[in-house]
Amino acid sequence: MINLDLQFSNILNKYKKIQDSLNEMGNSNAEELMKLNREYAELKPIVDKIEEYKKEKTEILNLNDLINDNDQEISKMAELELIQKKNLIKILENELLRLLIPKDINDSKNSILEIRAGTGGDEASLFASDLLSMYQKYADINSWKFEILSISETGLKGVKEVICNISGTNVFSKLKFESGVHRVQRVPATESSGRVHTSAATVAVLPEAEEIDVEINDKDLRIDVFRSSGPGGQSVNTTDSAVRITHLPTGIVVSQQDEKSQHKNKAKAMKILRSRLLDNEIQQKNKERSEQRRTQVGSGDRSERIRTYNFPQGRVSDHRINLTLYNLTEVLEGKIEELIKPLIAEEETKKLAEIKND
Numbered sequence: 001m002i003n004l005d006l007q008f009s010n011i012l013n014k015y016k017k018i019q020d021s022l023n024e025m026g027n028s029n030a031e032e033l034m035k036l037n038r039e040y041a042e043l044k045p046i047v048d049k050i051e052e053y054k055k056e057k058t059e060i061l062n063l064n065d066l067i068n069d070n071d072q073e074i075s076k077m078a079e080l081e082l083i084q085k086k087n088l089i090k091i092l093e094n095e096l097l098r099l100l101i102p103k104d105i106n107d108s109k110n111s112i113l114e115i116r117a118g119t120g121g122d123e124a125s126l127f128a129s130d131l132l133s134m135y136q137k138y139a140d141i142n143s144w145k146f147e148i149l150s151i152s153e154t155g156l157k158g159v160k161e162v163i164c165n166i167s168g169t170n171v172f173s174k175l176k177f178e179s180g181v182h183r184v185q186r187v188p189a190t191e192s193s194g195r196v197h198t199s200a201a202t203v204a205v206l207p208e209a210e211e212i213d214v215e216i217n218d219k220d221l222r223i224d225v226f227r228s229s230g231p232g233g234q235s236v237n238t239t240d241s242a243v244r245i246t247h248l249p250t251g252i253v254v255s256q257q258d259e260k261s262q263h264k265n266k267a268k269a270m271k272i273l274r275s276r277l278l279d280n281e282i283q284q285k286n287k288e289r290s291e292q293r294r295t296q297v298g299s300g301d302r303s304e305r306i307r308t309y310n311f312p313q314g315r316v317s318d319h320r321i322n323l324t325l326y327n328l329t330e331v332l333e334g335k336i337e338e339l340i341k342p343l344i345a346e347e348e349t350k351k352l353a354e355i356k357n358d
Contacts, residue, residue, distance in 0.1 A: 006251055053092045063085060098352060101352060112275040117161070118201050139166055143326060146164060146165075147166075149256070149272065175346075177340060177344070179204050206278065208274075216247070220249050225240040225244075227240055228242040320343065
């Protein structure tokens with residue numbers, strides 16, 4: 001079981017050291033000053049809550065003394081107040097435990113979003129296009145920047161594969177639960193008998209990796225250049241501007257041909273490669289962790305079916321938390337907060353259980 005008093009003591013000591021460092025530093029080291037100010041700001045709400053908790057604990061000790069007072073009226077009042085204080089202490093303990101939940105270091109990062117049509121032929125590619133539109137609208141709602149890095153479309157306004165870059169505030173923290181297989185049940189426009197078909201698309205959300213997050217050695221890369229081609233194999237331009245980068249140790253391959261400049265295509269490909277390598281590392285760590293503890297929201301495995309969009313019934317079901325909503329139209333318009341918030345809450349609850357059992 002977690003030792004709260006020890007945890008609180010460590011946090012208060014750390015907070016005091018940061019305070020002292022900030023008072024002594026002045027403006028001599030801007031980078032270090034920024035780092036300390038950020039740590040100070042992150043700790044302050046926890047420290048304020050600890051101080052409130054300690055104050056209430058002290059009052060409980062005083063009330064325990066008053067219960068033994070010879071004056072029956074004072075003793076009775078102290079008894080009633082003690083019940084209230086003990087209830088408040090339980091609330092404060094839970095609030096503090098939530099504040100102590102380890103933060104995902106990638107939560108504040110931007111994201112690389114990848115959508116691929118799965119089983120279901122043309123209907124799967126149309127569904128992939130619907131998902132792309134849904135995430136674009138969700139990005140607009142959150143005032144995020146949404147950039148399509150590469151896209152492979154079908155002739156029916158469908159999408160075979162699309163890779164996007166989403167940047168803004170806490171993008172990954174909100175989108176990370178979207179990774180997995182999304183399934184759609186509806187009557188395709190081409191279906192004359194009105195039969196419902198089931199199709200799927202795979203979504204991958206990766207934290208955008210900076211150069212400092214992932215070290216890539218040039219000797220580990222094979223870079224091939226080739227002529228860009230459009231639908232049907234037609235030449236897009238006459239120079240070898242398209243780039244294919246293979247990361248030899250992992251076998252990850254990234255191709256880019258949307259830009260006319262080889263340099264720009266290489267830069268985009270490297271951005272995607274870095275994010276895939278970081279995600280590869282995260283998935284490996286999650287796998288190791290989940291073998292020790294089965295307390296996460298889903299397994300994070302992208303082969304896992306996470307959500308079903310049923311058009312005839314107008315419902316959306318998230319299979320990880322047994323949540324069903326009957327607002328499919330609003331969801332496709334980017335209003336997916338009702339799906340995301342319960343997943344975040346579920347993850348917090350599971351992490352809280354881990355902390356209590358440590």
